[in-house]
Amino acid sequence: MRSAALVGLIGLAACTPAKPEDKGAPLPAPGVSSSAAPLPAPKPTPAPTPAPSQTPAPGPRPVPPPTATPTEKPAKRLQALGTEPFWSVEVLPNWRLKYVTPDMLNGVVVSSTEKREGDVIRYAARFNGRPFTLTFTPGKCGDGMSDVVYPYAVVFVHSGRTDRGCGRPQR
DSSP states (O other): OHHHHHHHHHHHHHHSOOOGGGTTSOOOOTTOOTTOOOOOOOOOOOOOOOOOOSSOOSSOOOOOOTTOOOOSSOSSOEEEEETTTTEEEEEEGGGEEEEEETTEEEEEEEEOEEEEETTEEEEEEEETTEEEEEEEEEEEEEOSSSSOEEEEEEEEEETTEEEEEEEEEOO
């Protein structure tokens, strides 16, 4: 039965008159009109998007002390400085602190946490295994060596000692 139907379709295709412009063109497939528009090419299927990595990026992350709650980002980049002995601490992005002394001109960078209590800003870290805190309190402050008036008084606790200095927004 299938053979007869197939022979019939082939016979019908052979009986279709050819147009002069179709001379040399291939005959259409059985059951397909020669006036049918060509089918569009299939669109390529996009490759599946890989799932994002579930593992965090490598690198050290600061571990905040239990009482410290970091804010989204430091409100200002601050700098603290002191005299006798000379020191400075620069607040860098991501709560990092750069501590510089005349003995360490290149400085050392430590990760810290930031805690705010009203207008007081406190950074806590560890340096050489010891507590390292820097507290900025709003108020006029003079360094004792110049006529510059700073907007913050600073208390700096490090290496078992407490130093006082002044602070300002970084320029």
